[in-house]
Amino acid sequence: MTRNQGITENILKLVGETPLVKLHTITKDLKGSYYAKLEAFNPGHSAKDRIALHIIEDAERKGIIKKGFTIVETTSGNTGFSLAMISIVKGYKCILAVSDKSSVDKIDMLKSLGAEVHVCPANVAPDDPRSYYEVAKRIHKETKKSVYINQYFNELNSDAHYRTTGPEIWKQTEGKITHLIVASGTGGTISGTGKYLKEQNPAIKVLGVDAVGSVLKKYHETGKLDPKEIKPYKIEGLGKNLIPTATDFDVIDVYEKVTDKAAALASREIVKTEGIFPGYTSGAVLQAARQYNDLGMFDDDSFVVLIFPDHGSRYMNKIYSNTWMKKQGFL
Numbered sequence: 667m668t669r670n671q672g673i674t675e676n677i678l679k680l681v682g683e684t685p686l687v688k689l690h691t692i693t694k695d696l697k698g699s700y701y702a703k704l705e706a707f708n709p710g711h712s713a714k715d716r717i718a719l720h721i722i723e724d725a726e727r728k729g730i731i732k733k734g735f736t737i738v739e740t741t742s743g744n745t746g747f748s749l750a751m752i753s754i755v756k757g758y759k760c761i762l763a764v765s766d767k768s769s770v771d772k773i774d775m776l777k778s779l780g781a782e783v784h785v786c787p788a789n790v791a792p793d794d795p796r797s798y799y800e801v802a803k804r805i806h807k808e809t810k811k812s813v814y815i816n817q818y819f820n821e822l823n824s825d826a827h828y829r830t831t832g833p834e835i836w837k838q839t840e841g842k843i844t845h846l847i848v849a850s851g852t853g854g855t856i857s858g859t860g861k862y863l864k865e866q867n868p869a870i871k872v873l874g875v876d877a878v879g880s881v882l883k884k885y886h887e888t889g890k891l892d893p894k895e896i897k898p899y900k901i902e903g904l905g906k907n908l909i910p911t912a913t914d915f916d917v918i919d920v921y922e923k924v925t926d927k928a929a930a931l932a933s934r935e936i937v938k939t940e941g942i943f944p945g946y947t948s949g950a951v952l953q954a955a956r957q958y959n960d961l962g963m964f965d966d967d968s969f970v971v972l973i974f975p976d977h978g979s980r981y982m983n984k985i986y987s988n989t990w991m992k993k994q995g996f997l
């Protein structure tokens with residue numbers, strides 16, 4: 667697809683083909699060179715446009731959904747935005763079960779896009795009837811002519827990144843990429859992008875980012891879900907209290923965990939140094955790059971790609987609010 671040449675058919679034609687921007691000041695003390703894939707340049711301002719469009723268009727091709735049907739999903743906010751946007755253009759109804767950890771801005775945005783939003787407690791077990799998984803499942807069951815996107819357990823999630831994000835990075839770096847660093851939530855981005863890149867060059871290292879309070883890193887190391895790892899944390903979209911089958915753990919070489927505080931401060935530093943206004947998990951990815959650097963992962967020839975999943979405007983009442991930052995003890 668070539669952007670900005672003549673008329674674009676509709677907003678959905680602008681999904682993907684996001685820019686890869688060189689980082690300068692923020693990474694000057696790290697070994698190697700660093701490039702950020704800015705997923706905020708998608709029309710729904712996050713990487714989730716890719717999976718939402720891929721999953722819906724696959725269902726359309728298979729005749730599973732038709733105009734007037736309802737789309738149901740669990741989301742920390744970004745997938746919801748993408749689904750609501752696509753629903754408007756394609757004529758679907760959109761019902762979203764959202765975690766109460768999602769920023770107020772995100773929830774208001776979803777409502778503005780015409781979605782029906784059910785806010786569910788974040789800190790309950792996944793099989794608790796109040797959890798956003800169970801609420802979405804129930805709504806799907808109760809709503810005739812509905813489809814459940816089920817991003818955590820849908821293989822089309824990583825397939826979207828295998829078909830788009832991976833090839834874009836390979837082309838943009840002219841095959842020079844040596845390391846990929848990605849925030850892991852459903853794991854779709856890291857698994858699909860990582861798989862494609864490793865197929866091009868098996869020497870590429872795929873480095874995961876997990877949250878302190880999530881089970882992913884320990885599961886990757888031991889093959890077991892350790893409930894002792896589960897603790898409340900603030901970053902939305904990063905880490906998990908269950909094991910999503912959308913994650914292909916074999917593609918991931920290693921995980922680093924980051925704290926809420928370090929990720930928040932890193933996000934704010936990115937704005938001040940690079941003029942890029944990133945979401946909370948972008949700060950988490952940069953913080954992980956620093957930790958990987960300290961572990962000796964990189965040398966002067968390392969060509970490191972960081973995926974920045976979304977835009978800072980979604981976090982005005984969180985990491986970009988000094989009041990919120992002080993309340994957390996982060997400033």
Ligand code: PMP
Binds near residue numbers: 742744855945975
């Ligand atoms: N960052 C943000 C802001 C997200 O919303 C998500 C999705 N949960 C991720 C990172 C992680 O992406 P993935 O689900 O593909 O692992």
